[in-house]
Amino acid sequence: MTAFLLVLGSAVLGAAASSLLSLLPALHVFNVMGGLILGLLALNEAGVVLPPEVVLPAMTGLVVGWSMLNTIPSILLGAPDESAMFTVLPGQKYLMMGRGYEGVMLTGVGGLAGVFFLVFVVGPLAPRYLPLARTVLGPHLHWMLWVIITFILMSEWPRGGTHGASGWARFADAWRSLGAGLLTFLLSGFLGFIVLYRSPVAVEMAFQNIMPAFVGLFAVPWCLFNVLSATEPPPQVRTASLELSGDVILRATAAGGLGGGFAAFFPVVTGGVGGLLAGHATAQRDERVFILSQGASKLVYYVGALMLFFVPGLGLRRGGAAWMLQAFYTPRTRYDYLMVLGATAVAGAVAFLLLSPLTRLTLGLIRRTNYRAVSIAALGIIVAVVAALTGASGLFVMAVGAGIGSLPVLFGSRRLNALGILLLPMACNLSGFGPDVARWLRLI
Amino acid sequence: MEPTPQSTPSGTVDPIHCPACGRFAGARARCPHCGTRMPRRMSLRLFRGAAILLATVGLGLLYAMVRAREIPLVRVDDVAETMNFAYVRVAGQVHRNARVFRSGGRIEGLRFTLDDGTGAIDIRVRGRQAEVLEREGRIPRAGDRVELAGSLQVTADAVSMWLQDAGALHIDRETPAPPPPADPSDVSDVSDPSDAPDRPVPLATLADIDTGTVVEIEAEVVHVRAPPAGSNAPWRVVLQDGSGAAVPLVFWDELAQRLADRMPAPGQRLRLRARRDEYRGTIQLRLLRADDLRPAGGAPAP
Numbered sequence: 001m002t003a004f005l006l007v008l009g010s011a012v013l014g015a016a017a018s019s020l021l022s023l024l025p026a027l028h029v030f031n032v033m034g035g036l037i038l039g040l041l042a043l044n045e046a047g048v049v050l051p052p053e054v055v056l057p058a059m060t061g062l063v064v065g066w067s068m069l070n071t072i073p074s075i076l077l078g079a080p081d082e083s084a085m086f087t088v089l090p091g092q093k094y095l096m097m098g099r100g101y102e103g104v105m106l107t108g109v110g111g112l113a114g115v116f117f118l119v120f121v122v123g124p125l126a127p128r129y130l131p132l133a134r135t136v137l138g139p140h141l142h143w144m145l146w147v148i149i150t151f152i153l154m155s156e157w158p159r160g161g162t163h164g165a166s167g168w169a170r171f172a173d174a175w176r177s178l179g180a181g182l183l184t185f186l187l188s189g190f191l192g193f194i195v196l197y198r199s200p201v202a203v204e205m206a207f208q209n210i211m212p213a214f215v216g217l218f219a220v221p222w223c224l225f226n227v228l229s230a231t232e233p234p235p236q237v238r239t240a241s242l243e244l245s246g247d248v249i250l251r252a253t254a255a256g257g258l259g260g261g262f263a264a265f266f267p268v269v270t271g272g273v274g275g276l277l278a279g280h281a282t283a284q285r286d287e288r289v290f291i292l293s294q295g296a297s298k299l300v301y302y303v304g305a306l307m308l309f310f311v312p313g314l315g316l317r318r319g320g321a322a323w324m325l326q327a328f329y330t331p332r333t334r335y336d337y338l339m340v341l342g343a344t345a346v347a348g349a350v351a352f353l354l355l356s357p358l359t360r361l362t363l364g365l366i367r368r369t370n371y372r373a374v375s376i377a378a379l380g381i382i383v384a385v386v387a388a389l390t391g392a393s394g395l396f397v398m399a400v401g402a403g404i405g406s407l408p409v410l411f412g413s414r415r416l417n418a419l420g421i422l423l424l425p426m427a428c429n430l431s432g433f434g435p436d437v438a439r440w441l442r443l444i
Numbered sequence: 445m446e447p448t449p450q451s452t453p454s455g456t457v458d459p460i461h462c463p464a465c466g467r468f469a470g471a472r473a474r475c476p477h478c479g480t481r482m483p484r485r486m487s488l489r490l491f492r493g494a495a496i497l498l499a500t501v502g503l504g505l506l507y508a509m510v511r512a513r514e515i516p517l518v519r520v521d522d523v524a525e526t527m528n529f530a531y532v533r534v535a536g537q538v539h540r541n542a543r544v545f546r547s548g549g550r551i552e553g554l555r556f557t558l559d560d561g562t563g564a565i566d567i568r569v570r571g572r573q574a575e576v577l578e579r580e581g582r583i584p585r586a587g588d589r590v591e592l593a594g595s596l597q598v599t600a601d602a603v604s605m606w607l608q609d610a611g612a613l614h615i616d617r618e619t620p621a622p623p624p625p626a627d628p629s630d631v632s633d634v635s636d637p638s639d640a641p642d643r644p645v646p647l648a649t650l651a652d653i654d655t656g657t658v659v660e661i662e663a664e665v666v667h668v669r670a671p672p673a674g675s676n677a678p679w680r681v682v683l684q685d686g687s688g689a690a691v692p693l694v695f696w697d698e699l700a701q702r703l704a705d706r707m708p709a710p711g712q713r714l715r716l717r718a719r720r721d722e723y724r725g726t727i728q729l730r731l732l733r734a735d736d737l738r739p740a741g742g743a744p745a746p
Contacts, residue, residue, distance in 0.1 A: 206530030312676035327525035403498025435608040
């Protein structure tokens with residue numbers, strides 16, 4: 001009974017804590033988890049060891065809550081993480097039409113559907129079928145990853161070249177965004193080799209090696225361009241109902257569950273890539289389905305990746321949360337798995353119930369506060385987090401990442417190309433020649 | 445008189461309407477209707493140039509910086525949970541020959557334990573790099589002093605290090621290594637033939653031995669507990685020796701299947717080699733290979 005109450009309380013606490021994060025744009029849950037883990041270590045040093053019944057549900061609650069509530073800054077403050085970048089375009093369209101609240105709630109419904117999908121579909125089936133899927137797919141991961149990279153690069157489309165004088169000028173105009181996309185992919189891939197093989201971050205904080213680069217690639221450019229562009233959203237309307245039907249929710253959950261699930265299971269593939277693949281695979285044209293499916297995809301990706309770590313007989317480490325937790329805990333039995341599943345369900349419910357009041361609170365803040373000031377504050381917070389966790393060398397990595405991450409925004413190519421930071425080194429590693437490339441680059 | 449630029453409600457300058465006549469001027473430098481100079485707009489080209497400069501020069505500097513930085517040498521007992529993925533150097537002595545894992549005549553990998561005087565760490569090498577080491581006669585063996593650079597993997601159960609480049613392994617050896625076998629057997633999971641067992645250590649002394657160290661044990665089986673059906677829990681064999689201490693030996697189903705008819709039974713006396721681990725604060729032994737377990741006094745299992 002004590003364990004039950006501990007798990008319940010910790011899951012609720014984790015989800016509630018994530019509501020604070022939802023008010024701090026551009027702050028990623030993994031950055032916060034890094035800080036929490038340092039806190040746990042400090043407690044251990046002091047002789048206070050928290051039981052798994054507290055740590056695991058709290059961490060799960062944090063990830064579940066953040067995956068749901070991060071929709072608020074993503075849409076209302078234009079500060080999406082990598083996995084939400086597809087939601088932001090239609091979401092911001094809602095915001096600029098004064099329907100930001102509705103956009104957030106639609107994405108939240110998608111997230112809630114994602115929790116149902118994880119708890120009631122993936123939960124019972126995963127221990128039986130995922131180990132088999134892993135065995136079957138294991139030898140094929142390397143070429144599948146190269147196919148995904150090819151798809152990402154080749155599905156970029158030229159955004160110019162339709163007007164003006166024909167000839168080289170028009171050709172160059174057409175290739176500007178394509179070239180920027182390729183350049184972004186290659187530069188971020190090179191950055192990936194550096195941070196994965198020879199990170200300048202102090203060895204004592206090596207578990208956060210990639211964090212400054214990610215912050216630079218995805219969070220900093222958004223804050224900077226929000227400051228520069230200073231868009232003023234119009235007054236927002238709150239609605240008491242959503243234009244939804246069971247059919248729309250079902251189609252969106254299928255698409256989002258597929259994309260998020262694929263991203264969670266497949267190494268290196270993140271929620272953004274999963275969303276892209278799911279969007280193409282299911283070809284859902286209804287904007288509501290799209291927004292809902294991206295909400296589901298994001299939640300299934302982040303929470304599903306953590307859940308896989310606990311699936312009995314699988315032991316798969318996917319996503320930042322699992323990689324951080326593996327240093328502290330080895331799940332072994334159904335006890336751990338059921339505990340995480342239960343925490344996911346509880347935290348999902350709490351986070352969804354928090355979504356509406358927090359959205360109203362944020363809209364109130366936006367009305368009273370300058371949008372540019374919010375972006376500057378967000379930038380300040382993420383720079384402070386990077387500096388606190390990784391020091392000056394982390395800030396340097398973040399600055400370089402920001403330069404690379406700004407290219408897609410400025411040249412009109414897809415920000416997804418910046419995921420070359422993981423895709424390129426990991427595709428080389430899975431193919432068996434990653435160390436050869438690193439040696440050729442004289443990194444090892 | 446200089447016209448006053450129009451302001452938005454938030455106080456920023458409206459960049460697209462003429463400050464004099466208030467009509468739409470778009471991105472032009474002067475109003476097309478009255479010719480008034482528009483409030484200055486910064487060219488997007490400037491930001492593009494700045495981003496490319498920051499990305500390329502910054503990346504170049506970062507590359508130069510990491511290459512100029514010496515790979516830090518760490519002591520094994522200094523390795524902490526937050527050092528997961530760190531690329532570091534370790535130096536120490538190899539007390540036992542490396543184990544070479546083969547399948548179908550090909551090396552799948554090798555591993556050995558390095559002791560730097562502060563603790564022991566498991567070093568792992570994947571197939572291609574292991575092949576290079578074998579070809580060059582540089583597979584570590586007992587007595588070698590070794591220095592290597594690799595990436596740390598810290599889990600709740602153990603600390604290990606992956607050697608990613610055979611060139612990053614330096615061996616200080618007094619006598620040259622024997623040549624590689626002419627015809628490597630295609631038996632999987634085979635250890636080096638000269639991998640002689642050590643003297644068994646009493647179970648009571650496990651508390652003084654570092655986690656991750658592989659030890660030789662001779663003890664009697666007190667109790668055997670199979671995992672519940674469908675569970676991912678390990679098999680648990682409680683061992684007791686003359687020192688009076690009782691310590692669980694754990695292994696998972698895959699290994700249990702390999703043990704087959706050699707599965708321990710209560711009352712049986714065993715000689716085994718296992719890794720000293722901890723689970724939730726309790727010391728346990730983890731059996732790594734089926735061949736590491738045999739009846740006490742008997743010949744090693746085939």
